[in-house]
Amino acid sequence: MVSQQPATRCEPNTGNYTAMPETPSKELADALSAVADKRDKQAFAYLFAYFSPKIKRFGIKQFNSDAQAMELVQETLTSVWRKAHLYNNDKGAATTWVYTVMRNASFDMLRKMKSNKEEHISEDIWPLVEQHANSDYEFSDHLETQQIKNYLDKLPQAQRDVVKGVYFQDMSQEQLAEQLNIPVGTVKSRLRLALQKLRNEMGDRHD
Amino acid sequence: MIKHHPSDALLAQYCNASLPASLSVAVAIHLEMCECCHAKVKRLEAQNAELIFAQPQSAIDEELSADAMSLLAAITENDDVDDVYEVQPQTVAITKQYSYQLPRALARIPHSKFMQLGKISRSRIGLEDGALRSSLLHIAAGGEIPEHTHTGFELTLLLDGEFSDEEGDYVAGDFMWLDGRHQHTPITKDGCLCYTVVSSALHFNKGLSKLLNPIGSLIY
Numbered sequence: 001m002v003s004q005q006p007a008t009r010c011e012p013n014t015g016n017y018t019a020m021p022e023t024p025s026k027e028l029a030d031a032l033s034a035v036a037d038k039r040d041k042q043a044f045a046y047l048f049a050y051f052s053p054k055i056k057r058f059g060i061k062q063f064n065s066d067a068q069a070m071e072l073v074q075e076t077l078t079s080v081w082r083k084a085h086l087y088n089n090d091k092g093a094a095t096t097w098v099y100t101v102m103r104n105a106s107f108d109m110l111r112k113m114k115s116n117k118e119e120h121i122s123e124d125i126w127p128l129v130e131q132h133a134n135s136d137y138e139f140s141d142h143l144e145t146q147q148i149k150n151y152l153d154k155l156p157q158a159q160r161d162v163v164k165g166v167y168f169q170d171m172s173q174e175q176l177a178e179q180l181n182i183p184v185g186t187v188k189s190r191l192r193l194a195l196q197k198l199r200n201e202m203g204d205r206h207d
Numbered sequence: 208m209i210k211h212h213p214s215d216a217l218l219a220q221y222c223n224a225s226l227p228a229s230l231s232v233a234v235a236i237h238l239e240m241c242e243c244c245h246a247k248v249k250r251l252e253a254q255n256a257e258l259i260f261a262q263p264q265s266a267i268d269e270e271l272s273a274d275a276m277s278l279l280a281a282i283t284e285n286d287d288v289d290d291v292y293e294v295q296p297q298t299v300a301i302t303k304q305y306s307y308q309l310p311r312a313l314a315r316i317p318h319s320k321f322m323q324l325g326k327i328s329r330s331r332i333g334l335e336d337g338a339l340r341s342s343l344l345h346i347a348a349g350g351e352i353p354e355h356t357h358t359g360f361e362l363t364l365l366l367d368g369e370f371s372d373e374e375g376d377y378v379a380g381d382f383m384w385l386d387g388r389h390q391h392t393p394i395t396k397d398g399c400l401c402y403t404v405v406s407s408a409l410h411f412n413k414g415l416s417k418l419l420n421p422i423g424s425l426i427y
C-alpha cells in the first residue's frame with residue numbers, strides 16, 4: 001500500500017467536465033429513463049448492446065477471467081434493469097451512473113472471492129442515491145418551540161448554533177456561514193446531522 | 208471547519224474501488240461531511256466512466272453472441288424493481304452521558320460492544336479486511352491517548368466532538384493520516400468519537416504508558 005500523505009485543504013477542481021461529444025449521451029439517458037418509466041425492453045436491449053462488451057472488457061482486466069467478467073456483465077446489467085428508477089439525469093450522465101453500478105458490483109464480487117461472504121457493502125460505501133438534499137428535513141409546523149428547545153439542548157454546540165440560526169433566526173445558510181465564519185458546506189452538513197439526531201430523539205410522534 | 212482531507216490519490220483509489228474496504232468506508236464518511244471532496248469524487252467518477260464507456264454511436268456494430276442474447280432475455284424476463292437502499296440512522300450510546308449518531312456509511316455495518324478502560328472506549332467494526340483493523344474509538348471529556356508511534360499507519364477520522372494534539376485542533380470530518388514518522392498525543396476537552404483504521408501494532412513511548420500496555424490492545 002502506498003503512503004497517502006493527507007491533504008490539508010481541499011482544492012476544488014475547476015471547470016465543468018463534459019462528456020466527449022461522440023458518445024450518444026442523450027440516447028443512453030433517454031433509454032435509461034424509458035426502462036425506468038415504462039420497463040421498455042427495446043430501450044434496455046440498446047443499453048445492453050452498448051454496455052455489455054465494454055463491461056466485459058473491464059471485467060477481464062479486473063478479474064483476469066472470462067467467466068468472472070461475464071458474471072460482472074450479468075450483475076451490472078441486472079442492476080441497471082432493476083434500479084433504473086434510481087437514475088436521476090439531472091445529476092449526471094447515464095455512463096457515469098452505469099459506471100458506479102458496475103464499480104459497486106465489481107467491489108462486492110471481489111469481497112466475496114476474498115472472504116467468501118455475501119455482504120454487499122458497496123452501497124454503504126458508494127450510495128447510488130444521493131442523500132444530500134436538505135429539503136428532506138423540513139419540520140412540520142405544529143412543533144412546539146419549547147419542546148424542540150429541550151431537544152436542541154442535547155445537541156453538540158456547533159450543531160445547535162446552526163439549527164438555531166436557520167430555524168429560530170430565519171437566517172439563510174449563506175448568512176449563517178458568514179456569521180459563524182465556516183463554509184456553507186459545513187453549515188449544511190451540521191444541519192443534516194443535527195436534524196437526523198433530532199428526528200431520532202423525537203421518534204415517530206412528529207413525522 | 209474541516210482542515211484535513213484525503214489526498215487526491217486516495218480519492219482516486221476510492222473511486223475505482225482499489226482501496227481496502229475499511230479505508231473506503233473512511234472516505235465515504237468524510238464525503239458525507241465534506242462537499243468539496245464529494246464534488247471531486249463525482250468528477251472523477253465521470254472521468255472514469257468516460258474512459259471505459261465512451262464510444263461513437265457509429266462504432267456500435269458488435270453483434271450480440273447467443274450467450275449475450277439469452278442473458279438479455281433472462282434479465283428482462285423478471286419485471287421486479289429494487290427498492291431504494293434505505294439506511295435508517297443508528298445511534299450508539301457509549302455511556303449514559305455520551306450518545307452519537309453514526310454516519311450513514313457505518314449504520315448498517317456491525318460493530319462489537321464497547322470495551323472500556325478509563326476514559327477510553329473502543330468497539331471493533333465487523334469488517335474483514337486483511338491486516339487492517341477498524342474501530343470506533345471514544346474518548347470521554349478530559350481524556351487523552353498516551354503518546355505513541357506507529358510501525359504501519361493509522362487513520363483517524365473525527366466523527367463527532369473535538370480533539371487537539373501537538374499540531375492543532377480538529378473538528379468533525381477531519382481526516383488524519385499518520386505513519387511511522389509521527390508521534391502524537393491527542394487530548395479532548397469535551398469528548399469525541401472517532402473512526403480509526405490501523406495497519407499494524409503501535410508502540411507506546413512513555414514509561415507509564417508501558418505499564419498501561421493493555422491500553423494498546425484495547426485501542427487498536
Ligand SMILES: [Zn+2]
Nearest residue numbers: 010212241244
Ligand atoms: Zn474533504
